Amino acid sequence: MLTLYDHPGSTNAIKVRVLLEELALPCDRVEVPLDGPRPADYVALHPFGLIPTLVDGPLVVTESNVALRYLAEREGRTDLRGATPAERARIDGLLDSLSLELRPALWGVEEFAVHGGAVDDEDGRVAALEGKLTAYDRLLDADGPWATGVTFTIADCALAGRALHLSKLPLDPACAPRLRRVMAALEERPGFRTATA
Ligand SMILES: N[C@@H](CCC(=O)N[C@@H](CS)C(=O)NCC(=O)O)C(=O)O
Known part of the structure; x- marks a missing residue:
């Protein structure tokens, strides 16, 4: 068990x-x-x-x-893990960049916007996050609906948690359209709804 x-x-x-x-x-x-x-x-x-x-x-x-x-x-x-070394490398790259590149910048804004009230952007943390999100978005599949394309993978599971609060953040709504597309697809997924209920 x-x-x-x-x-x-x-x-x-x-x-x-x-x-x-x-x-x-x-x-x-x-x-x-x-x-x-x-x-x-x-x-x-x-x-x-x-x-x-x-x-x-x-x-x-x-x-x-x-x-x-x-x-x-x-x-x-x-299907979830990747069937070939190339598919797994693609998925692992999305997981690693999410944790190593995006998470610190996300937390810098979530800290205020989700957990503590208004965002203090005097030190430019919103702009820094938008820069990281724009870069990460380029790693995602252009057409989707999922992170790597038509197949739902563990990269989408990782985004489900990491980007959960994205819509609550004071960001340019045009920022990270691919990531927003994945999050919208997740909203329709029963497993996501149960896990976040
Ligand atoms: N690299 C770890 C990070 C785990 C992590 O930071 N967890 C958060 C909760 S989401 C936590 O425990 N935060 C409180 C703390 O750092 O003490 C993982 O991905 O499992």
């Missing part, structure tokens, strides 16, 4: 919950407080104390993108 240590508001946990719904996999959920300090028994499981953690028997997965790859491979879902 799988266990996901998560929190309803954790965007990294949402990524994994969307995939669990897509795979229709039963999974126990244990809620971890989003505000610290994290309980000692949780830090014993996840050395950084971050959310989520996926446990599958003796396996403890402490990175959400690894959980996405693991679950898709565990279930033999080459």
Whole structure:
């Protein structure tokens, strides 16, 4: 049996919950407080104390993108994971750029707009985010509807969590049209609706 240590508001946990719904996999959920300090028994499981953690028997997965790859491979879902080295490289590139390039810029704005009131843009963080979003958008398929084209993949699961708050951010509405298209397609997806309910 799988266990996901998560929190309803954790965007990294949402990524994994969307995939669990897509795979229709039963999974126990244990809620971890989003505000610290994290309980000692949780830090014993996840050395950084971050959310989520996926446990599958003796396996403890402490990175959400690894959980996405693991679950898709565990279930033999080459459609979700990519069937060839080239397809997997494309998907992994979208996952890595999302976490490494986009997430810090997103958080800089979400911190105010989603979690703390009005955005303070004196230091240009909205403009910086728009720049990152414009660059990331170029990585997405031009026609869609999904991140890599006609097939729904774990890259879309990752976007489901990471870009969940996009529409709440004070951005130029013309910014990142491909990403907005993926998010609109996700809104129609039952697994996304359940995972974010
Ligand atoms: N690289 C980790 C990041 C996990 C992460 O930052 N989780 C957030 C919740 S969405 C968290 O625990 N934030 C609180 C903290 O950093 O203490 C992953 O993708 O799983």
